[in-house]
Amino acid sequence: xxxxxxxxxxxxxxxxxxxxxxxxxxxxxxxxxxxxxxxxxxxxxxxxxxxxxxxxxxxxxxxxxxxxxxxxxxxxxxxxxxxxxxxxxxxxxxxxxxxxxxxxxxxxxxxxxxxxxxxxxxxxxxxxxxxxxxxxxxxxxxxxxxxxxxxxxxxxxxxxxxxxxxxxxxxxxxxxxxxxxxxxxxxxxxxxxxxxxxxxxxxxxxxxxxxxxxxxxxxxxxxxxxxxxxxxxxxxxxxxxxxxxxxxxxxxxxxxxxxxxxxxxxxxxxxxxxxxxxxxxxxxxxxxxxxxxxxxxxxxxxxxxxxxxxxxxxxxxxxxxxxxxxxxxxxxxxxxxxxxxxxxxxxxxxxxxxxxxxxxxxxxxxxxxxxxxxxxxxxxxxxxxxxxxxxxxxxxxxxxxxxxxxxxxxxxxxxxxxxxxxxxxxxxxxxxxxxxxxxxxxxxxxxxxxxxxxxxxxxxxxxxxxxxxxxxxxxxxxxxxxxxxxxxxxxxxxxxxxxxxxxxxxxxxxxxxxxxxxxxxxxxxxxxxxxxxxxxxxxxxxxxxxxxxxxxxxxxxxxxxxxxxxxxxxxxxxxxxxxxxxxxxxxxxxxxx
Amino acid sequence: xxxxxxxxxxxxxxxxxxxxxxxxxxxxxxxxxxxxxxxxxxxxxxxxxxxxxxxxxxxxxxxxxxxxxxxxxxxxxxxxxxxxxxxxxxxxxxxxxxxxxxxxxxxxxxxxxxxxxxxxxxxxxxxxxxxxxxxxxxxxxxxxxxxxxxxxxxxxxxxxxxxxxxxxxxxxxxxxxxxxxxxxxxxxxx
Numbered sequence: 001x002x003x004x005x006x007x008x009x010x011x012x013x014x015x016x017x018x019x020x021x022x023x024x025x026x027x028x029x030x031x032x033x034x035x036x037x038x039x040x041x042x043x044x045x046x047x048x049x050x051x052x053x054x055x056x057x058x059x060x061x062x063x064x065x066x067x068x069x070x071x072x073x074x075x076x077x078x079x080x081x082x083x084x085x086x087x088x089x090x091x092x093x094x095x096x097x098x099x100x101x102x103x104x105x106x107x108x109x110x111x112x113x114x115x116x117x118x119x120x121x122x123x124x125x126x127x128x129x130x131x132x133x134x135x136x137x138x139x140x141x142x143x144x145x146x147x148x149x150x151x152x153x154x155x156x157x158x159x160x161x162x163x164x165x166x167x168x169x170x171x172x173x174x175x176x177x178x179x180x181x182x183x184x185x186x187x188x189x190x191x192x193x194x195x196x197x198x199x200x201x202x203x204x205x206x207x208x209x210x211x212x213x214x215x216x217x218x219x220x221x222x223x224x225x226x227x228x229x230x231x232x233x234x235x236x237x238x239x240x241x242x243x244x245x246x247x248x249x250x251x252x253x254x255x256x257x258x259x260x261x262x263x264x265x266x267x268x269x270x271x272x273x274x275x276x277x278x279x280x281x282x283x284x285x286x287x288x289x290x291x292x293x294x295x296x297x298x299x300x301x302x303x304x305x306x307x308x309x310x311x312x313x314x315x316x317x318x319x320x321x322x323x324x325x326x327x328x329x330x331x332x333x334x335x336x337x338x339x340x341x342x343x344x345x346x347x348x349x350x351x352x353x354x355x356x357x358x359x360x361x362x363x364x365x366x367x368x369x370x371x372x373x374x375x376x377x378x379x380x381x382x383x384x385x386x387x388x389x390x391x392x393x394x395x396x397x398x399x400x401x402x403x404x405x406x407x408x409x410x411x412x413x414x415x416x417x418x419x420x421x422x423x424x425x426x427x428x429x430x431x432x433x434x435x436x437x438x439x440x441x442x443x444x445x446x447x448x449x450x451x452x453x454x455x456x457x458x459x460x461x462x463x464x465x466x467x468x469x470x471x472x473x474x475x476x477x478x479x480x481x482x483x484x485x486x487x488x489x490x491x492x493x494x495x496x497x498x499x500x501x502x503x504x505x506x507x508x509x510x511x512x513x514x515x516x517x518x519x520x521x522x523x524x525x526x527x528x529x530x531x532x533x534x535x536x537x538x539x540x541x542x543x544x545x546x547x548x549x550x551x552x553x554x555x556x557x558x559x560x561x562x563x564x565x566x567x568x569x570x571x572x573x574x575x576x577x578x579x580x581x582x583x584x585x586x587x588x589x590x591x592x593x
Numbered sequence: 594x595x596x597x598x599x600x601x602x603x604x605x606x607x608x609x610x611x612x613x614x615x616x617x618x619x620x621x622x623x624x625x626x627x628x629x630x631x632x633x634x635x636x637x638x639x640x641x642x643x644x645x646x647x648x649x650x651x652x653x654x655x656x657x658x659x660x661x662x663x664x665x666x667x668x669x670x671x672x673x674x675x676x677x678x679x680x681x682x683x684x685x686x687x688x689x690x691x692x693x694x695x696x697x698x699x700x701x702x703x704x705x706x707x708x709x710x711x712x713x714x715x716x717x718x719x720x721x722x723x724x725x726x727x728x729x730x731x732x733x734x735x736x737x738x739x740x741x742x743x744x745x746x747x748x749x750x751x752x753x754x755x756x757x758x759x760x761x762x763x764x765x766x767x768x769x770x771x772x773x774x775x776x777x778x779x780x781x782x783x
Contacts, residue, residue: 004620165654166628243653311657322659324677325715331705332674335694337639558698
């Protein structure tokens with residue numbers, strides 16, 4: 001049966017057909033939809049883990065117990081999971097295991113552009129690179145086969161365009177694979193040095209066999225058209241290259257790129273006059289080709305970063321750009337992403353952004369938008385869970401100055417707190433920091449499109465689950481100053497900031513209000529009854545056109561320049577009430593139902 | 594020959610559903626189809642785009658500047674932003690609906706006044722107010738299906754059984770509305 005699937009959907013489909021028993025992931029663009037799709041299959045135990053390391057570790061356990069397992073994550077997630085990843089290469093598997101890394105050339109929604117093919121090479125984990133959705137499905141199925149045949153975890157390196165690109169996939173049926181027998185084997189699974197040294201030696205033997213596989217697999221395939229130009233490419237770059245060169249070049253498509261098929265590369269390179277390497281991110285293939293003694297063109301002509309789409313290839317190799325319409329676009333205005341109407345982060349950022357001598361340490365999530373106008377609140381942002389700990393280090397150094405006035409307010413979300421922020425908060429309290437740590441609890445994993453987490457009370461399949469009490473965790477750490485507030489109440493935000501900035505010890509603010517786009521659970525309906533059911537309007541008799549309400553940065557408010565009045569779009573407004581508290585003339589009123 | 598249709602708009606406007614219906618129809622009609630979209634920040638009001646390419650065999654899933662046979666913009670300013678993707682002899686369809694972005698809302702910038710005129714200077718353009726037309730049909734959200742209708746007409750894809758595609762992909766309560774919207778869009782293109 002043929003379906004039009006995204007790469008993420010095809011990975012999930014492949015895993016289903018391959019008889020996968022267990023899957024775990026932490027949401028992260030562009031990998032999120034893999035687990036969302038896996039969760040729709042009754043046959044698969046599919047779970048959200050609190051972070052990527054935990055996801056991979058659960059998958060490892062599932063494999064050792066004999067099940068076929070999958071862990072999926074975005075590229076930076078593999079940094080978090082790197083510790084078990086490297087040693088899992090040593091133990092190998094019992095049930096086949098496939099690990100998905102979704103890389104982001106071009107940084108469509110990520111903080112960096114790292115090339116995770118280097119992880120496969122460094123950890124000595126065999127790797128596939130699908131170019132389209134069909135290959136996503138096929139490589140997952142083949143991945144499980146070789147994982148069990150060669151006793152190794154297998155990595156699939158995807159990129160944004162593969163994850164979110166749709167193409168036609170010929171699918172099959174699920175083949176049930178019985179859970180393998182578990183046998184205690186300490187030499188294989190207990191990685192104390194005495195055992196791990198043997199496993200390290202054994203890994204080289206496995207890699208030698210995998211090298212032979214790399215030479216013979218049909219996923220490393222040559223298409224010979226001409227001896228003039230030979231292109232070596234992996235992932236979607238293969239399609240981009242064919243779009244540009246068509247039949248005017250020969251191709252060596254590397255679908256299995258660790259270990260590399262050195263002999264196939266040599267044979268191909270000998271047949272062609274010029275060798276072009278087209279790949280995204282690092283010169284991973286190019287370095288190998290040069291190591292094998294062939295000179296080639298790659299990163300000398302193409303950019304070292306970004307996507308290698310056909311226009312980029314044309315410019316790099318021919319210096320030409322496709323003819324485009326020459327027109328006046330100087331009047332076009334940027335359209336940056338914004339906090340949604342009703343976003344519970346708005347009130348907090350409005351208030352904290354006004355403070356002088358405050359550094360706001362940020363984190364990964366929708367609230368990262370607090371750096372932007374009109375809030376100008378956040379000072380820094382690097383990685384998941386780093387908000388509290390980076391803020392802690394900064395405060396320690398600020399405090400070294402005589403008469404220091406600088407205070408740090410650190411922010412992160414509920415899902416990010418449970419991901420790894422919880423460790424950062426331990427650092428704050430253990431090393432007695434006077435930072436103010438703020439958990440922006442919007443009751444869901446927001447940025448990636450509403451995935452459940454250990455704090456929401458539901459699991460990946462939408463079934464009821466234990467709901468972790470965030471305030472209880474904070475209390476258990478021994479933090480004495482904790483206040484849970486409604487962030488839509490500006491006075492409450494102001495008062496708690498004043499109170500906690502006066503302290504010289506750790507404090508935690510929990511702003512608790514659901515995401516305006518969240519589908520309310522029955523608990524939400526009880527706890528936040530009436531939320532987002534009304535909207536507000538501007539009383540034009542009272543409005544003096546001062547524009548103070550616009551400092552809330554709400555997309556539902558605009559300014560009618562002709563009449564010099566603020567206007568609220570009643571369709572977008574969900575009645576959080578933040579703007580009405582800013583208005584000096586009380587001109588923003590509840591709309592009559 | 595591979596054909597390229599670029600759908601652009603603002604997060605939440607339904608470009609993704611329109612792209613989904615279009616690609617489903619093309620696949621069922623026997624074309625090779627690829628679609629690429631970027632939607633990481635789309636729910637937060639950013640610009641969104643869906644690249645649709647179809648033909649006998651499609652290689653790249655993305656449309657490069659100057660290569661789109663058709664540009665369908667769900668929002669007026671986005672049409673001007675993305676016009677560079679259209680072939681010099683391509684077709685533009687622009688929904689007149691305006692969605693001011695944050696710098697415009699805060700008064701730091703003004704919404705472009707020349708968008709339609711500038712586009713019409715360069716390419717064959719159909720201008721319609723799909724949002725208003727959809728409201729008249731009873732639901733502003735059907736604007737995306739009206740715009741899908743313009744693609745079907747302009748790209749000469751009328752022979753595909755769109756009614757059955759819509760019936761399969763859309764909730765039963767919305768089928769009739771969507772079929773009307775589709776016809777409405779087809780009628781809007783000469």
